[in-house]
Amino acid sequence: MTYTQINDTRKAELLSTQVEHVDIRSFDARPIIDAMGKMSFTSRDLARATRIYNDMLADKDCTIFLVIAGSTSAAGCMDAYAELVRSGMVDGIVATGATIVDMDFFEGLGHKHYQALEIPDDDTLRSLYIDRIYDTYIDEEDLQNVDHTIFEIAETLEPKAYSSRAFIREMGKYLVEHGKKENSLVKLAYEHDVPIFCPAFTDSSAGFGLVKHQVDAMKEGRPYLTIDSIADFRELTEIKIKAGTTGLLMIGGGVPKNFIQDTVVCAEILGHEDVAVHKYAVQITVADVRDGACSSSTLQEAASWGKVNTGIEQMVFAEAGSVIPLLTSDAYHRGHWKGREKRAWAKLFK
Known part of the structure; x- marks a missing residue:
């Protein structure tokens, strides 16, 4: 579809206020979490979830997985997730391609997300090459730069x-050499040997870049790379088998949630009957189970599948961007991560 020339003045006006990512080190959420623990409803759920996450950090045998679906990275939680990696508060990540590629890698290349101070007609936004995530804007031309960069990486x-x-690790290596943001989750994960898995990796800008890589290679009669989702499942299951005790901090649901939980079942299929269910589990979501959302299952329901422990789990029904800063700041300031051994699970595949 062809549009008339972009109104650069109007576009600059709409992309004038950058999203500022919360710094969990800059404030101490412990007093408010403690107070919430004496309340009821979602406040008390959040306080219990925070205690469970702190228990994961205090458990010297526990490998912690950060599991992300949804758009909290674009909305301002990106630096919070990055700090969890930098401080050794998570050992592995399972996420959507959008979270890793369209949001984090996107900013790692120097691009920004913007607050929508007004939301005009979406056809108007399209004519200006502005993409919208609720009340957050992305410059489509910047996003196309991500597509092309993924293509360039694949070509090398x-x-x-x-x-x-394995491919995301190459993206982290690229950011070390060419990136423009120190606080990138992809870059920090590369530097700290924290593996990142995206089970639906091509459902993102990575997909566009990789399709172009394959099509160009096919036209030229040369071999091309592919993304092996079975290898993803195998590698993540291998980590679960070797890790033993595990805990899950899950934002949203969907494929990432099911993918990490299914490693327990996969280990059993491979003959590892002694692999324990995930000992700790926290899920923050606004989805309900009645219409098949929430991946159609609460953590209690997941226990019937032999995936999680029913004793140390907590559902928090809240918009994650409003509670992640509190949960992570509390855990950061309680300091159970200090002296915690970094697992460096990425080294398992070198």
């Missing part, structure tokens, strides 16, 4: 099958 790699973890 040996044409073979890669798990999403």
Whole structure:
């Protein structure tokens, strides 16, 4: 579809206020979490979820997975997630491609998300090449730069099958050499050997770049790389088998949630009957179960599938962007992460 020339003045006006990501080190949420623990409803749920996350950090045997779906990274939680990696508060990440590629890698390349101070007609936004996530804007031209950068990375790699973890590691390496943001989750995960898995990796800007890589290669009669989702499942299950005790901090649901939980079942299929269910689990979501949302299952329901422990779990029904800063700031300031051994699970695949 072709549009008339972009109104640069109007576009600059709409993309004038950057989203500022919350710094969980700059404030101490412990007093408010303690107070919430004496309340009821969602406040008390959040306080209990925060205690469970602190218990994961205090458990020296526990490997912690950060599991992300939804758009909290674009909305201002990106630096919070980055701090969890930098401080050794998570050991592995399972996320949507949008979270990793369209949001974090996007900012790692120097691009920004913007607050929508007004929301005009979406056809008007399209004519200006502005993409909208609720009340957050992205410059489509910047996003196309992400597509092309993924293409460029693919063109430099040996044409073979890669798990999403292996390809995302190459993205982290690229940001170390060419990135423009220190606080990138992809970059920090590369530097700290924290593996990132995106089970639906091509459902993102990565997909556009990789399709172009394959099409160009096919036209030229040369081999091309592919993303092996089975390798993703195998590698993540291998980590679960070797990790033993595990805990889940889950934002949203969907594929990332099911993917990490299914490692327990996969381990059993592979003959590891002694692999324990995930000992700790926290899920923050606004989805309900009645219409098949929330991945159609609460954590209690997931226990019937042999995936999580029913004793140390907590659902928090809240918009994650409003509670993640509190939960993570509390955990950061309680300091159970200090002296915690970094697992460096990415080294398992070198």
